Structures are given as C-alpha cells and as structure tokens.
Amino acid sequence: MEQIVAKMTNASKSFGKQQVLDGITLQLAAGTILGLIGPSGAGKSTTIKCLLGIEKLDQGVVETFDTRMPNRKILNRIGYMGQSDALYNELTGKENLVFFGQLMGLDTKTLADAITKNSQLVDLTAALDKPVNQYSGGMKRRLSLAITLLANPDLLILDEPTVGIDPSLRVTIWQQLRALANQDKGIIVTTHVMDEAEKCDVIGLIIEGHLFAYGTPAALKEQFHATSIEEVFLKAEVHQHDSI
Numbered sequence: 001m002e003q004i005v006a007k008m009t010n011a012s013k014s015f016g017k018q019q020v021l022d023g024i025t026l027q028l029a030a031g032t033i034l035g036l037i038g039p040s041g042a043g044k045s046t047t048i049k050c051l052l053g054i055e056k057l058d059q060g061v062v063e064t065f066d067t068r069m070p071n072r073k074i075l076n077r078i079g080y081m082g083q084s085d086a087l088y089n090e091l092t093g094k095e096n097l098v099f100f101g102q103l104m105g106l107d108t109k110t111l112a113d114a115i116t117k118n119s120q121l122v123d124l125t126a127a128l129d130k131p132v133n134q135y136s137g138g139m140k141r142r143l144s145l146a147i148t149l150l151a152n153p154d155l156l157i158l159d160e161p162t163v164g165i166d167p168s169l170r171v172t173i174w175q176q177l178r179a180l181a182n183q184d185k186g187i188i189v190t191t192h193v194m195d196e197a198e199k200c201d202v203i204g205l206i207i208e209g210h211l212f213a214y215g216t217p218a219a220l221k222e223q224f225h226a227t228s229i230e231e232v233f234l235k236a237e238v239h240q241h242d243s244i
C-alpha cells in the first residue's frame with residue numbers, strides 16, 4: 001500500500017480580509033513528486049507554509065507522517081527550502097553547510113560526507129571557501145538546496161528551488177530529485193517553469209486559493225485538451241476568469 005507522507009484536507013486560510021486558501025485538499029505519497037503551479041500570488045507558498053506549520057490554517061487539517069501538524073518532532077524529517085535564502089553572508093559556503101548541519105544534529109563524519117556529496121550535486125565544490133556575499137543569486141539558491149538535503153530528509157518541501165539556476169544544472173537537479181523520490185522520499189516543489197511541472201508525478205494547479213486542477217500531467221492534459229502543461233495553465237486561467 002502506498003504510504004502517504006503529507007496530507008492537507010480542506011485547508012482554508014485568510015490574511016486579514018483576503019482569503020488566500022479556500023478548501024484545498026491534496027496528498028503526497030512516498031516516492032513521488034508533487035508540483036504546485038499557479039499564477040503569482042495564487043497561494044502556493046502559503047500552501048507549503050501551512051503544510052510545514054509555519055502558517056496556521058483557519059480551517060482544515062495537515063498531517064505529515066500520520067502526525068497532525070504543527071509538530072516540532074516531525075520537523076527533523078522535513079527539509080524545507082523557502083523562497084528567500086536564509087544564509088550567513090559573511091561566512092563561506094562550507095561554513096554555512098557546517099553550521100546548519102550541526103544545527104540538524106549531524107555527527108562530524110556524516111556531515112563531512114553529506115557536504116561532499118551535496119556540494120557536488122549542486123556544483124559548488126569549487127566555491128565552498130568563498131564568502132557567500134560573493135556568490136551570485138543562483139549560487140545562493142544552490143547552496144540553500146545543498147543545506148536542505150544535508151540531513152537526508154524523508155519529506156522535501158522546496159519553494160522554487162531552481163530560480164536563477166542555469167538550464168544544464170536544472171536538469172541535474174531534477175535528475176537528483178527523481179533519484180531521491182526513487183529512494184521513497186516524498187517531494188513537494190513549487191515552480192513557474194512548466195517543463196519542470198511536466199517532470200512531476202502529480203500536479204496541483206492553484207488559482208486564487210482554489211485547487212483548480214489536480215492529477216498526473218497526462219490526466220491534466222487530457223482534461224484540458226492540451227498538449228503541454230503550459231497550455232493547461234493558460235486554459236485554466238481563462239476558465240477561472242470566465243467563471244468569476
């Protein structure tokens with residue numbers, strides 16, 4: 001039976017008078033990648049912040065690893081990479097990796113191995129001794145991703161992980177995400193890149209706080225009579241505006 005790693009049921013959330021999430025229900029199975037797509041401001045980041053317990057739902061339930069969130073004990077099984085890079089700019093890339101790895105409680109040997117492996121993955125090995133304030137935006141993004149992967153979490157939640165990363169490295173990173181999924185990790189990714197969405201097992205299309213469409217890329221293309229997820233996205237936006 002498939003193991004459900006994260007589950008959100010009937011989630012609603014407002015900021016002041018603005019309803020940002022309206023009755024969102026979705027789930028993530030171990031070994032799969034769920035991609036959240038939608039226009040800017042649709043509610044993707046808020047959805048994942050609610051999954052993590054960083055934001056509190058007004059209504060609905062979130063469970064990860066069969067535990068109702070928020071729950072601190074579960075957090076060490078989750079790797080989260082937000083949209084802004086929370087890095088120490090005065091420290092080098094390596095010092096950042098060591099600092100965050102120690103915070104995660106990794107022992108010296110495990111941490112050293114994880115730093116070697118994940119720095120290679122994001123192609124930062126040669127830049128590890130530079131201070132982060134000399135990094136480009138894409139390099140900071142890659143360092144954040146390496147930090148997120150250090151503790152080998154069972155659930156990865158990545159908010160636009162490939163922004164500022166060039167196409168060839170994007171391909172490598174997606175190959176690695178697929179390899180992690182093949183090791184039974186659950187992965188949630190938000191993206192504005194539609195060919196990345198095509199690589200997901202399941203896509204959730206969020207428009208104005210509603211889960212407007214949800215299913216495999218093939219199912220969504222069939223539902224919208226589209227040949228690509230980009231076309232699904234464009235048609236869905238038109239549908240949404242017609243229905244207002």
Ligand SMILES: Nc1ncnc2c1ncn2[C@@H]1O[C@H](COP(=O)(O)OP(=O)(O)OP(=O)(O)O)[C@@H](O)[C@H]1O
Nearest residue numbers: 015016020038039040041042043044045046047083
């Ligand atoms: N802490 C907050 N306080 C007030 N409003 C917020 C807060 N966080 C998000 N919002 C609003 O909620 C809406 C959804 O934001 P969210 O960041 O979830 O969108 P998104 O789909 O991730 O957008 P993007 O693709 O641009 O990252 C937006 O209108 C945003 O301005």
